[in-house]
Every structure is written in C-alpha cells, then in structure tokens.
Amino acid sequence: MGKRISSMISILLVAVLLLAACSSKSSSSEKTTIKYWSMWNKGEPQQVVIQKIIDEYEDENPNVKVDVQWMGREVMSKVRNGALSGDAPDLTEQSGAEVEGALINNKLVEPLNDLLSMKIPNEETEFQEVFIDNILPFYQKEGNTYFIPYEIISSGFHYDENLFKKFGVEPPATWEAFVEINKKFKSEGLAPLAQDGNIDFYNAYYYYWLVERLMGPGALVKAAGDKTGETWSQPEYLEAAKKVQELADNEFFADGYKGSQYPAAQTAWASGKSAMVLVGSWLSSETAEYSSEDFKYKAFPFPEVEGGKGGKDQAELYLIGWVAPKGADKKAVQDFLAFAMQKKYQEGIVKDTKNISSRNDLEAPEALADFRDIVVNASSYHKEYDGLQAEYPDWWKTVFLPLDDKLIFGEIKAEEFVQELQKQTKDYWSKK
CATH class of the missing domain: 3.40.190.10 (Periplasmic binding protein-like II)
Known part of the structure; x- marks a missing residue:
C-alpha cells in the first residue's frame, strides 16, 4: 500500500510540474495588445510615419500587437464616449486643447508620469529631456503629465x-x-x-x-x-x-x-x-x-x-500629441511612446509631414524655420x-x-x- 501511495504521489508531482511548465509557456507567449485610435486618415503623411513606427515596434516586440484604427479628426468624441462607457482605446491622439477639453478636464485620462524618466531606446537619454523647453509641461495638471506632444503648429x-x-x-x-x-x-x-x-x-x-x-x-x-x-x-x-x-x-x-x-x-x-x-x-x-x-x-x-x-x-502653441484614456494599459503605452519618440522616427514629422517636431534636436523644414523660432524664443504660450x-x-x-x-x-x-x-x-x- 505504501509503495502504491508513493507511486501515485510521484505521478501527481510530475503532472503538476508538466501543467506548470505548460502554463509558463502559455503565459510567456501571450500577446499584449495596444488598442490605438488615431486622428489621422489612411494615406496622410502622419499616418504613414506612425505606421512605420508601429511596424518596427512590433518587429522588435513580437509579443505586442498595436491594433490601430485610422479614425480621422472626429476621433476625440468617439474616445470620450468610449472612456465614459469603459470601452476606450489604450492610446489616442489629437490637439492638446481638444484632449484637455474632452478628457483631461473630465478625469478620463491616465497619468504618464513614469514615462518622463524612462530612457529613449538606442539613445540613452531621458524621455523628458528630448523636448523643446516648456512644451511637455504645457498641459500638465496637478503635477501629472497626461499629454505627449510630437508635432508643433502655430x-x-x-x-x-x-x-x-x-x-x-x-x-x-x-x-x-x-x-x-x-x-x-x-x-x-x-x-x-x-x-x-x-x-x-x-x-x-x-x-x-x-x-x-x-x-x-x-x-x-x-x-x-x-x-x-x-x-x-x-x-x-x-x-x-x-x-x-x-x-x-x-x-x-x-x-x-x-x-x-x-x-x-x-x-x-x-x-x-x-x-x-x-x-x-x-x-x-x-x-x-x-x-x-x-x-x-x-x-x-x-x-x-x-x-x-x-x-x-x-x-x-497648437500641439498634436498622444494621450492614454482612462483604463489604458499604461505600462504598454509608455513603452511604445518611448520607442516612438526616437529621433530617427521623429525625423519623419519634419521630412515627410513637413511639420515642426517637438524634439529639441530637430530643426524645422526650411519653410517653417521662422515659426520654430517664434515658438522656441517665446516668453509664454497660449492655446490656439x-x-x-x-x-x-x-x-x-x-x-x-x-x-x-x-x-x-x-x-x-x-x-x-x-x-x-x-x-x-x-x-x-x-x-x-
């Protein structure tokens, strides 16, 4: 009887170990999905730039899927409704003023404070250090950073x-x-x-x-x-x-x-x-x-x-940037945004979309040099x-x-x- 019990225990232990191994293997292969609703329409220059970022991020992070929908300029009303009903995306974008009015003022956003001290991949520079002075704090509320600008308009x-x-x-x-x-x-x-x-x-x-x-x-x-x-x-x-x-x-x-x-x-x-x-x-x-x-x-x-x-x-200061609506997977979003703000990708905002980047180490297109100077040398800012x-x-x-x-x-x-x-x-x- 003792041998039989001992044998049964051994079999059970093997089964438990096999199940644990299978479980570990399953969890390690599970994919994280970032649901992203964009303000751009397919084919617009900004859409092309962002799609490249997404493609290369997924290549380097095979366990992450960025599920992007190109929704156009009315995206914010859809995001707000989604945030109120508990069905918002993890990431969206719009002008800072629109984001503030629809989401930030209504506490429908997640703070992205941890992102500020994260390192930009392949650059070893803190995230908050790559922006033109006073741009990143413009939409801060009560010490929290919610809005991450990548394009400057004036x-x-x-x-x-x-x-x-x-x-x-x-x-x-x-x-x-x-x-x-x-x-x-x-x-x-x-x-x-x-x-x-x-x-x-x-x-x-x-x-x-x-x-x-x-x-x-x-x-x-x-x-x-x-x-x-x-x-x-x-x-x-x-x-x-x-x-x-x-x-x-x-x-x-x-x-x-x-x-x-x-x-x-x-x-x-x-x-x-x-x-x-x-x-x-x-x-x-x-x-x-x-x-x-x-x-x-x-x-x-x-x-x-x-x-x-x-x-x-x-x-x-008319800013276009990202925000994480309430309920977003902040860890995944912040990792993606640190990747997206690399200089090699933000150069696309300058060269391909012909706009001003929020990065302090990228010059504007020649036709916008005066506008960049106006912004960089300003004593203060106001919203559009x-x-x-x-x-x-x-x-x-x-x-x-x-x-x-x-x-x-x-x-x-x-x-x-x-x-x-x-x-x-x-x-x-x-x-x-």
Whole structure:
C-alpha cells in the first residue's frame, strides 16, 4: 500500500510540474495588445510615419500587437464616449486643447508620469529631456503629465521674403506698422491680405489674435463662459473688433474674399497675387506646388497692439500629441511612446509631414524655420483660439463664428458685433 501511495504521489508531482511548465509557456507567449485610435486618415503623411513606427515596434516586440484604427479628426468624441462607457482605446491622439477639453478636464485620462524618466531606446537619454523647453509641461495638471506632444503648429502671417524686398517693406512689429504696409501694398496694386472666406475658423484668426494681444490669454474663454454676457462690455473686446473692422473698411482683403472657396485665396497668394495670409503653419506644405522656385517662405508673429498685455513674443502653441484614456494599459503605452519618440522616427514629422517636431534636436523644414523660432524664443504660450473651440465647442460654432464672419466681411460694425456677442452669449447659456 505504501509503495502504491508513493507511486501515485510521484505521478501527481510530475503532472503538476508538466501543467506548470505548460502554463509558463502559455503565459510567456501571450500577446499584449495596444488598442490605438488615431486622428489621422489612411494615406496622410502622419499616418504613414506612425505606421512605420508601429511596424518596427512590433518587429522588435513580437509579443505586442498595436491594433490601430485610422479614425480621422472626429476621433476625440468617439474616445470620450468610449472612456465614459469603459470601452476606450489604450492610446489616442489629437490637439492638446481638444484632449484637455474632452478628457483631461473630465478625469478620463491616465497619468504618464513614469514615462518622463524612462530612457529613449538606442539613445540613452531621458524621455523628458528630448523636448523643446516648456512644451511637455504645457498641459500638465496637478503635477501629472497626461499629454505627449510630437508635432508643433502655430499661426502667424506668412509672406514671401522676395516680394517684401521688392516692395521695400519689413515685417511689422506693431499694429500701426502693419496697417501702413497694408496701405503700401494696396496703393501699388497688390492685394495686401489673402482670405478664403468660406473657412470660418480661418476668419476667426484676426479677432482672436487681437484679443490675445490686447488682453492676454484666457480673455476669450472668460467672456464666452460668462453666463450673463457682461464680460463682453469690457472696452478691449470692442477695440479688437474695431481693428478687424478697420481692415474690412480699408478693403485690405483681396477682392471677393467673402465668397472665396478654400484653397483659392491661399493658392493665389502663393502665386504672388497677394502679400500676406494669416493662418496656421501648415500653409507652406499646402501651397508649395503653386509657388515659384524663388518663392521664399517666411513668417512674422501677430503684431503688438499699443497698450496691450500680450507682446509679440507670446506665441500660440497648437500641439498634436498622444494621450492614454482612462483604463489604458499604461505600462504598454509608455513603452511604445518611448520607442516612438526616437529621433530617427521623429525625423519623419519634419521630412515627410513637413511639420515642426517637438524634439529639441530637430530643426524645422526650411519653410517653417521662422515659426520654430517664434515658438522656441517665446516668453509664454497660449492655446490656439484661446482654447475656445475645445472649451465651448457648441458656443464657438453657433454664436461666435457666424458673428465673426459678419464682422470680417464688413456686414456689421464693431459695436453691433460686441452687442450681439453679449446678447447671444447670455441667450445661449440661458437655454443650457
């Protein structure tokens, strides 16, 4: 009997060891999946760059699968719904302002603090050390890092350096000087300002920038969020509107700008039919095929306004980057992001997408050198459109943009514009 029991025990021990070995083998071969919902569409330059990163990451990490879906610009609304229902991806991307409005402010994100001290593979540099100064902390909240930027956009006035030399003008530093060069171009038969009037958020650049220069960051968001509408009665909001009206009254915009259908005006500008255009730094890549060989892309920041709180050394920081929604596999995501921020991959943002990288050791494409200098040398930053489109997206679309179009088209005067903003803002919030 004793021998039989001993034999049975031995058999059981062998079985247990075999099961343990099988279990260990099974777990070691299990794959981790990173679910990634991207803002890019298939075929876009950024999509191609990111797909290469994914392919090479999977090659080096055979137990990790990056399940990417190319969802386009509306991805953030899908991510937010997923985060609320517990079905969000591990990784997504969008502009920082959109991420902040949809996820960070609603505590629907995972902090990525451990990533900061991780080493970039093949570089032996800490992750946080490879970024342009003050870029990585821009969307930090309560000491936590949620947003990892990889592409920098800004806005300002684009111009052809050779055309400015031909007319004997210099980039203006003040609003008064800006008005004067507009007058000079017009007097010599060249339309000063290009404007595709059918793009309402392009039209909004003028009023938004004037408020930034007069009142500083946060002024537009404050007024939009005031349920009484009374904030709009402050005189600087009217002063900004009067300056937009000044441009329309003096007919500085190219003929037919109200009906101009994108990209007609910017294409005409690249062909030398107008002097300047105020828009995002993406313009050079959109117009390169229409500009002549001797066209030299340059840019200058929105001019200072006398007595204003915002100087021309204050820059717009429009960041595109990654975020891990609530419930994400942080360990896997952070490992992937450390891999993705290698210099050899981020060079693709510069060379292939023709944009500015957030890495401090990568120069901008030649056409964007001025924009990179504006960002790097800025004393402070603000969000694109002061964050309005992300903080109050419905108000932005239904109240602000329609009124702003009327102002820039010369259909209403500055006083009526501000009065309507005050009235319609109050009405808007009364229905919420």
